[in-house]
Amino acid sequence: MTATAAPPRAAVRPPRTSVVRTELRRGAGPWAGAAVAVTLLVTMYAKAPAWQGRWTDATDMLHAATGLLAGPLTLAAGCWQGGREWRRGTPELLRSVPRGRLRRTLLAVAPSALWPTAGLFLAATVCLLATWPYVGGGRPYLELVAADAVALAALGTLGHLVGLLVRWRLTAPLLAVVGYIGLAIGSYTVSPARWLSPAAEHASPWEEPVWWFAPTSAVWTGGIALAALLAYAARPARLRLLALLPLAAAVAAAVPVLRLPADGPWRPDPEATRLVCDDGTPKVCVNALDRTLLPDISRSLAPLNERLRGLPGAPVRWVGGSSGPGAGEVELPDHMMDSARGRLRNPDLYLNSAVQWLFSDICASADVTGPRAERAAEIHLAVSEWLAPTPEDYGVPVGPAAQRHLDTLRAKSTTAQRDYLARYLTADRCRPEEVPVP
Structure with missing residues (x-):
């Protein structure tokens, strides 16, 4: 009998790694997320007696720390990450792969936008767990934490785009200083426009935000960042008109905030x-x-x-x-x-x-x-x-x-x-x- 040849074994393909996962592991993104988490946790720990007894105090102080400290840090980290793309010649390399400019930019921006958000969620989880054993009532305003996460992602995106456009190594620290001054000034004005700032501070534990404030804030900050991203990366040029859609949404979200009364979006909480x-x-x-x-x-x-x-x-x-x-x-x-x-x-x-x-x-x-x-x-x-x-x-x-x-x-x-x-x-x-x- 003639032995039949065994069928050839199928080639074993290496596991396919997600492109987004690969992008997230590159550059300063993980370090930016860690820096945001450490900055917030150290700041909150130093003032623990002032907030570790009420949900409202914990979320209010976390919101202020996120805007005034993590915001400029995220801007600088995103700018550094964007400048890193140019310093390593990544844009020229990416032009050789079959991806559109918008998709390439989205992948490159992902670490700048997502890692600081992850750092915020980690810090918020630790702070809320540390508050939980000592509270007597009420609830944490998780919708404000989500709006802060959108604001951080927007700041990381804007910082990344600045880093792509301005090829100067000192742009990142300068942007952090400018961002801190802008956020601080915006949060301490007396007009209703202060509530458009991600760092606007609220200090009364007996009040709760109106239901529409958090989603409106997310649309405001996210719309600006998305409009800038589309204006930079959309190709062909006529598609850049799509940037007007998120920009219009951001402007529409700002209108009800600018029409708020003197006490802002906060109302007395009868239960509290x-x-x-x-x-x-x-x-x-x-x-x-x-x-x-x-x-x-x-x-x-x-x-x-x-x-x-x-x-x-x-x-x-x-x-x-x-x-x-x-x-x-x-x-x-x-x-x-x-x-x-x-x-x-x-x-x-x-x-x-x-x-x-x-x-x-x-x-x-x-x-x-x-x-x-x-x-x-x-x-x-x-x-x-x-x-x-x-x-x-x-x-x-x-x-x-x-x-x-x-x-x-x-x-x-x-x-x-x-x-x-x-x-x-x-x-x-x-x-x-x-x-x-x-």
């Missing part, structure tokens, strides 16, 4: 401003966003409330957050100045501040005049120190006269102390002669 109270007397109430702080605040004010309970002239309740005090109410100190990660850092200092707020709205110091004004001020200092001693390393020691009144108060019995505090609370402290002496 809802009061949550304890069951003490006087009651302690905070906004729903800060409900995790309520136990600490209640414990801090417990010694003061014990002395105020049932006395005439004592407040009905303490109110904090965005809700102003009503009749019989006293405003709480700003607990976010002395809190971090859902806890009060210095309860004794907060108690001392609460006593100052208890007596702060009685009358202006300029109105307290007369021969006994100094004595009234000394008594007020003694009463405040008796109710909540100033922690060490804060304030200055009381004077000799105030110390004598303080010693007298401390030497009284509990019943005598309550009797005096009742007389002090009901006295007209704007009239020094009516302020009772301990």
Whole structure:
């Protein structure tokens, strides 16, 4: 028998690598993404006590850091990447492959646009995960993070195009400086045009953006970048007219932003401003966003409330957050100045501040005049120190006269102390002669 020849084995083809994946691995793109992530994370970490307790504070600060710091960095990185194409002769090499100019430019721009966006998403994920254990309510504004990602991609694209057009090695750092100045000036103007800037800062945790603001911002920044890209890369020349479409979309998106009122695209959030109270007397109430702080605040004010309970002239309740005090109410100190990660850092200092707020709205110091004004001020200092001693390393020691009144108060019995505090609370402290002496 004649042996039949075995059929030839099919040639094993190497796995086909995505062209986009190859482009993303080249140049400074990965380094730009890492630089954006590190810049944002270091900035946010340095200010963690200011945002790591509320979703709104976290997303607001991340938005400002992205615009003012990551924005210029992305511009410079994109410009460097675009200049790198010329320095290595990549455009001439790409003309030899069967790809259109627009497709070649899109592939070349991809690292400049996508890597900084990836860095932002990484930083945002870390910050939001770090905030999650400590928040009391509300939600993170993920739509604003998405709009910031579009803005970073747009800045990377514009920077890349500048690098292709301007063949000067110092263009990238100069563009970063110009970009920072432009973004900073645009974000601090008083006109509604400030909200067109990707770095516009918002600082109120009791407000939420209108639903259309984030997508409109994305169309504004993305439309400008896409129009510039088409104007540069579209071939033949008549196709460059297509750049008018995204440009028109960007202009249309800017119109409602420019017509915003003075407070911008932010509106009160009813859920965030809802009061949550304890069951003490006087009651302690905070906004729903800060409900995790309520136990600490209640414990801090417990010694003061014990002395105020049932006395005439004592407040009905303490109110904090965005809700102003009503009749019989006293405003709480700003607990976010002395809190971090859902806890009060210095309860004794907060108690001392609460006593100052208890007596702060009685009358202006300029109105307290007369021969006994100094004595009234000394008594007020003694009463405040008796109710909540100033922690060490804060304030200055009381004077000799105030110390004598303080010693007298401390030497009284509990019943005598309550009797005096009742007389002090009901006295007209704007009239020094009516302020009772301990």
